[in-house]
Amino acid sequence: MPEAVARRRRRPAGRINLFLWLGATLLAAFAVLAVLGERVAPYDPTTQDLFAMLEGPTAAHLFGTDNVGRDILSRIIVGTRFTLSIALASMFFAGIGGIALGSIAGYFGGVTDRVVTGIIDLLLTVPNIVLAIAIAAAAGSSATGLTIAITASFIPPLARLVRGRVIELREEDFIAAAITVGMGHTRILLRHILPNAATVIIIELSLNAGQAVLIGSALGFLGLGVQPPAPEWGTMLGASREYLTVAPHLVIAPGIAISLLVLAFNAFGDGLRDVFDPASRN
Amino acid sequence: MKRRQFLTGAAGAALISTLPTGAIRAWAQSASGVITFGQSTAVLTLDPAHGAFTGYPGGYEASLLLFDRLLDFDADMKIVPQLAESFAMSEDLKSCELKLRAGVTFHDGTPCDAAAIKFNIERMMNKDINTTNRPLWNPIAGADIVDDKTLVIRTSAPFAQLPNTLAHGSGAIVSPAAIQKSGEAGFAQNPVGAGPYMVEAFNAGQELKLKAFDGYWGDKPGASGVVFKFIAEPATRINAITTGAVDVIDSVPVQLVGQLGGNADVEVVRKPGLRPIGLAINLTRPALADVKVRKALNLAVPVATIAEKVFFGYAKAPDSPLAFDAIGHKTVGETVFDQAQAKSLLAEAGYKAGSDGILEKDGKKLTLSLYVPEGLFPGDVAVAEIVAASLKQVGVDAQITKIEKGAYWDHLRQDKANLAWDLGMFGFNPSNASGTYHLASLFKSNADDNTKPDVWNIGRYRNAEVDALLEKADSAPEEAARMDALGKAQELVWADAPYLWLQINENVSAVRKPVSGVTVMPIVFTNLRAARKA
Numbered sequence: 001m002p003e004a005v006a007r008r009r010r011r012p013a014g015r016i017n018l019f020l021w022l023g024a025t026l027l028a029a030f031a032v033l034a035v036l037g038e039r040v041a042p043y044d045p046t047t048q049d050l051f052a053m054l055e056g057p058t059a060a061h062l063f064g065t066d067n068v069g070r071d072i073l074s075r076i077i078v079g080t081r082f083t084l085s086i087a088l089a090s091m092f093f094a095g096i097g098g099i100a101l102g103s104i105a106g107y108f109g110g111v112t113d114r115v116v117t118g119i120i121d122l123l124l125t126v127p128n129i130v131l132a133i134a135i136a137a138a139a140g141s142s143a144t145g146l147t148i149a150i151t152a153s154f155i156p157p158l159a160r161l162v163r164g165r166v167i168e169l170r171e172e173d174f175i176a177a178a179i180t181v182g183m184g185h186t187r188i189l190l191r192h193i194l195p196n197a198a199t200v201i202i203i204e205l206s207l208n209a210g211q212a213v214l215i216g217s218a219l220g221f222l223g224l225g226v227q228p229p230a231p232e233w234g235t236m237l238g239a240s241r242e243y244l245t246v247a248p249h250l251v252i253a254p255g256i257a258i259s260l261l262v263l264a265f266n267a268f269g270d271g272l273r274d275v276f277d278p279a280s281r282n
Numbered sequence: 283m284k285r286r287q288f289l290t291g292a293a294g295a296a297l298i299s300t301l302p303t304g305a306i307r308a309w310a311q312s313a314s315g316v317i318t319f320g321q322s323t324a325v326l327t328l329d330p331a332h333g334a335f336t337g338y339p340g341g342y343e344a345s346l347l348l349f350d351r352l353l354d355f356d357a358d359m360k361i362v363p364q365l366a367e368s369f370a371m372s373e374d375l376k377s378c379e380l381k382l383r384a385g386v387t388f389h390d391g392t393p394c395d396a397a398a399i400k401f402n403i404e405r406m407m408n409k410d411i412n413t414t415n416r417p418l419w420n421p422i423a424g425a426d427i428v429d430d431k432t433l434v435i436r437t438s439a440p441f442a443q444l445p446n447t448l449a450h451g452s453g454a455i456v457s458p459a460a461i462q463k464s465g466e467a468g469f470a471q472n473p474v475g476a477g478p479y480m481v482e483a484f485n486a487g488q489e490l491k492l493k494a495f496d497g498y499w500g501d502k503p504g505a506s507g508v509v510f511k512f513i514a515e516p517a518t519r520i521n522a523i524t525t526g527a528v529d530v531i532d533s534v535p536v537q538l539v540g541q542l543g544g545n546a547d548v549e550v551v552r553k554p555g556l557r558p559i560g561l562a563i564n565l566t567r568p569a570l571a572d573v574k575v576r577k578a579l580n581l582a583v584p585v586a587t588i589a590e591k592v593f594f595g596y597a598k599a600p601d602s603p604l605a606f607d608a609i610g611h612k613t614v615g616e617t618v619f620d621q622a623q624a625k626s627l628l629a630e631a632g633y634k635a636g637s638d639g640i641l642e643k644d645g646k647k648l649t650l651s652l653y654v655p656e657g658l659f660p661g662d663v664a665v666a667e668i669v670a671a672s673l674k675q676v677g678v679d680a681q682i683t684k685i686e687k688g689a690y691w692d693h694l695r696q697d698k699a700n701l702a703w704d705l706g707m708f709g710f711n712p713s714n715a716s717g718t719y720h721l722a723s724l725f726k727s728n729a730d731d732n733t734k735p736d737v738w739n740i741g742r743y744r745n746a747e748v749d750a751l752l753e754k755a756d757s758a759p760e761e762a763a764r765m766d767a768l769g770k771a772q773e774l775v776w777a778d779a780p781y782l783w784l785q786i787n788e789n790v791s792a793v794r795k796p797v798s799g800v801t802v803m804p805i806v807f808t809n810l811r812a813a814r815k816a
Binding site: 228244 | 588591
């Protein structure tokens, strides 16, 4: 086995990083759009023109206009901020929650482990989109509601992953050494275990961010996104469904935006994995 | 086989070979004389009681063919005789004498006589059996058989809308023998009526097959059978009628009507509905208690443009609190779009623009919370967005809150302390077509404004004069006097502007040749009773 690992490590760095660079570049571009938003959008995203509704792409409106005559490109650009911040915020909170639960369960074991894993397993039996819908319906359609919903649906799988990694690590000799010299549990967890689990967590989170974008858009599509007239990609998709056969451009623009952002997160996550965790390739 | 038949058949076969496949399918269908109706809602139960013809409106549409009623609505919602040959309301509006048609039988062969009708009236009066449409049936006190051709229906109080109740879908006359046979619980799946068509096969939720009833008392049915087929997706319904798989479809979304325009075989049938959509104004808010503000809100929104653009002309701006075809409707005003006048009215009411352009008075901004459901009314969210943008142009800040449609009614019908909205989208569909019923449901003063509204006066409108006129519209002995009172009530309500009136949508259906005679009733229903297939 050592030979195999060594062979993998010798893989040329350039090819491995292609994904990472593609993802990072796309993400950076989306981040710029999210920050600048209204300042780079050609039109105000909420200004309507009932006499120019459902127009196909033209030079004036690159992606055409929607069912009340708003510029779709501007709505896509301004909508970036919402989708990106929901994805990042929910990954941040899911990270905190998942790490806390997973490491407590994995490190302390015994009854604690059984209780926490029991709860996690219970939540895992509910598909995360269903869980998200239930929470979003209860919390109402707002950015907070969506973030809570997506966060909650990602904590269980992440906690499971962290728990597995922590159980693996706590059997290592250096942990036994730390316990022997009388180090406290908190310190062992924070200084020795979590840093060693960090790569797997970061990779998982960046891959999950793409899923979070999809779930966020799906909830928006189902009517649980933002309050109108604020632009949000999933909501835009939902509103254009009725016009699919007469004005397909309404669906195409948000569809492309969602696909690109998901692709960006996935490529970034894959790239990260290739760089930090070559053993997990294949 | 006779020689002539053989020749016709051979000629037909030769003709078929030159036709495109779509035409063959259409031809094959027309030859059978069966009309297929692709419905947007499934037929689930077929009993006027126990929830009344679910799902709405699909069940009612089937009931129009399966059952006869004492009275009927014609295409313009006028009340005309059906099983009753004539009817007369008494002077005090507390009873109605009906002359019954002789020799009518149900599909099961039992006679539809005075005793059967008395059984039906008493069945619908029973609150345990008939759980829906209670406002229509509650006033009825009983039915008396005078002789085998005459029946008197009594009410406990003057009830001018009694004929509307009898003509309403829930006035369907069922066979008492069938109720006995199938039981109260089983009838909804094994319905027997006295209408022009009888059940051949019923697969609830999917398909209902009807065949012509040979013993029908009236004109011979125009087709040998009618099939009701549930097709949920609008695009699928449109494909089905384009290819000839179905002959009739309902609920064509206005943005898709254009797709049928180029098809010479398909005719679009349209009729303005009975449900005027508007934003109920919460009159318990001090800012909105001022009629000038309410008038300004109405002036600020381009309703005619919404009807023209958002609904592609398949909607109209209202001219009264009632829809055009409601019984007793009177033109009492017009919808004007004049933002300059709106601004001056708001200035008169004491509002001045703040630093951000939003109007304020005594340091309080004119910010309104606009509640809208998603998918409950045609184009609801888009219309709300246009309203909010238009109000912004005159300095009113309307914040939209989108509510999931299942939870929406609860948000609207709240006790006063829990009213979260200032403007709430609402539309009332008076299923018995009565303008008095409509106006009283929406604008009759609540007994207590602090608790939940009695019916649908959700904005807490209160005008003693309107109450008195509505009372008169319900109980004056002369019909002219009743209509006059209803007209005056419409004028007063319109002038008080307790709503931001929006559009009245049309019901749009489509019919494929050679089927004819399909009508769309103002109360949503696509009616195939008089449909023919040549």
